[in-house]
Amino acid sequence: MxxxxxxxxxxxxxxxxxxxxxxxxxxxxxxxxxxxxxxxxxxxxxxxxxxxxxxxxxxxxxxxxxxxxxxxxxxxxxxxxxxxxxxxxxxxxxxxxxxxxxxxxxxxxxxxxxxxxxxxxxxxxxxxxxxxxxxxxxxxxxxxxxxxxxxxxxxxxxxxxxxxxxxxxxxxxxxxxxxxxxxxxxxxxxxxxxxxxxxxxxxxxxxxxxxxxxxxxxxxxxxxxxxxxxxxxxxxxxxxxxxANDYQENQISLVYDSMWHGTRRMAEAIAEGIREEDPEVTVKLFNAAITDKNDIIAEIFKSKGVLFGSSTVNKSIQHAVGGILDMIRGLDFKNKKASSFGSYGWSGESVQILSDRLEASGFEIVQPGIKALWNPDQSAKAECFEFGKSFAKSFK
Missing domain, CATH: 3.60.15.10 (Ribonuclease Z/Hydroxyacylglutathione hydrolase-like)
Known part of the structure; x- marks a missing residue:
């Protein structure tokens, strides 16, 4: 041809x-x-x-x-x-x-x-x-x-x-x-x-x-x-x-992995809180283990804020989320706010690890991360809801 x-x-x-x-x-x-x-x-x-x-x-x-x-x-x-x-x-x-x-x-x-x-x-x-x-x-x-x-x-x-x-x-x-x-x-x-x-x-x-x-x-x-x-x-x-000018749209993305759906349920509750506080913002959720990593990167690029979530595994984070964090550190994103969340069973290090790695990648950490023990109950989901509202307020 x-x-x-x-x-x-x-x-x-x-x-x-x-x-x-x-x-x-x-x-x-x-x-x-x-x-x-x-x-x-x-x-x-x-x-x-x-x-x-x-x-x-x-x-x-x-x-x-x-x-x-x-x-x-x-x-x-x-x-x-x-x-x-x-x-x-x-x-x-x-x-x-x-x-x-x-x-x-x-x-x-x-x-x-x-x-x-x-x-x-x-x-x-x-x-x-x-x-x-x-x-x-x-x-x-x-x-x-x-x-x-x-x-x-x-x-x-x-x-x-x-x-x-x-x-x-x-x-x-x-x-x-x-x-x-x-x-x-x-x-x-x-x-x-x-x-x-x-x-x-x-x-x-x-x-x-x-x-x-x-x-x-x-x-x-x-x-x-x-x-x-x-x-x-x-x-x-x-x-x-x-x-090239520190691009962002009116979007907040949640990127997570979850072992037994506890962290996923946290993500959904946080997203509900964000939407309650700001009905105009686009909110997207991505399971890093099953979503194309380059598509996730494109969505983070578009976002003004990101929240990373992971269950705690062997005192660390799940590898799918870790891989995305490795990618974004090299990409050097600017002008984006962030926080972290995750479920745990007995040690719960994942939330702080996520926060530290986001900060090391140049994201502005606007509030401490939130963790939930085992499968979040209604009280824990309510806390996640308020956590989402608080994150949305940081843009006002």
Whole structure:
């Protein structure tokens, strides 16, 4: 499959309908994904990025249907991660010596992955490549989301090849933002930002403001995953600026695990108290043991407040909740309030452990946690109800 985006630019990537896990088992891709590669033909011919290694042979075969590989003058490797560079070894066996344009860090990462001495050309922000009527300008985007990441701007067609920035893991045969389900698109775009780019939010803001300062006309943002932004492409740029600014919605999320439903019953009573105090707030409950972890992260990203709950197990917390806490510590969320709760039998350490770990992750602990012995009775549920009301009041 390939399709023409403009007279000069053709998409030559791969739609992966079957993918359900990414980054090992770290990221869920329930909507599949795409590996977007772009062929630019002017007086010179340029290939921007490739595809994941399992599809390398298919990619090369399809590329040969589109062009004689010997006509490719330059390859641009915007990011060394395997989902973008995986077909490079096979491609460069076909056309050895073809210059590979990348950042200095990109060269190190590509050499580290493939242990090949390719014809690297290192570039930095502001460097250009004249390809005929159009000029390609390189923009380093360090830590968005790897040290080697960069973008490439094509004059004339006014396309920003943005690599991982502004993308989503979202498979669609339509490939353009104006042709897909808008709700699905933004759910996947926010999930992508929340799980992958949140730790680098300050850098996101700085890089976007830097690019905007160039006052470049923008007709299209060609991402490396998911759909291409052609209808008002700046809309996703504005969303990124919003998401990078300590984002929150009027939502409170409760994340818990429970051995014999005691902690679940506490969560439900706390949620009732929150709703009683503030009927307008969105309240969502997630059992960490059975809910997709990346979906939970996206909901925490949207929330102004979170409550974590766990039964006490061996003087500690349940591992599903612990895993989510490990994830959020690395994501460095800002401007969110929190507290903790949990049931116990004889020691009851879980509530304090949860509170300590939330505080260590940058959450503002607005009230001491609450614990209930064994299965909470009506009196304990009433205390949880009041606990929820008190938590809701902290936002007023």
């Amino acid at each position: 390939s399709f023409k985006m403009t007279d000069k630019v053709t998409w030559v990537g791969k739609i992966d309908w079957e993918l359900r896990r990414f980054h090992g088992d770290e990221y869920s891709t329930d909507k599949g994904t795409s590996y977007n590669s772009y062929l630019v033909r002017d007086k010179k011919t340029v290939l921007i990025d490739t595809v994941w290694e399992p599809y390398a042979h298919e990619f090369i075969a399809n590329l040969k249907k589109e062009i004689d590989l010997k006509e490719i003058d330059y390859i641009i490797a915007q990011h060394g991660e395997s989902d973008h560079s995986g077909a490079l070894p096979l491609l460069l066996k076909e056309i050895p010596g073809t210059p590979v344009y990348c950042t200095k860090n990109g060269r190190k990462i590509l050499e580290g992955h493939y242990h090949e001495d390719w014809n690297f050309v290192e570039v930095k922000t502001g460097d250009t490549l004249e390809i005929g009527d159009s000029t390609l300008t390189f923009v380093e985007a360090r830590m968005l989301h790897w040290p080697d990441s960069m973008m490439t701007y094509m004059s004339g067609d006014n396309i920003l090849f943005s690599n991982d920035a502004f993308g989503q893991h979202y498979a669609s045969e339509f490939m353009y933002n104006d042709k897909v389900d808008q709700c699905e698109l933004y759910v996947e775009a926010l999930k992508y930002y929340a799980n992958i780019l949140t730790p680098f939010s300050k850098l996101v803001t700085m890089k976007i403001n830097e690019v905007l300062s160039f006052n470049l006309p923008l007709s299209m943002i060609a991402t490396s995953h998911g759909i291409i932004w052609r209808d008002d492409p700046a809309q996703i740029v504005h969303k990124y600026l919003e998401w």
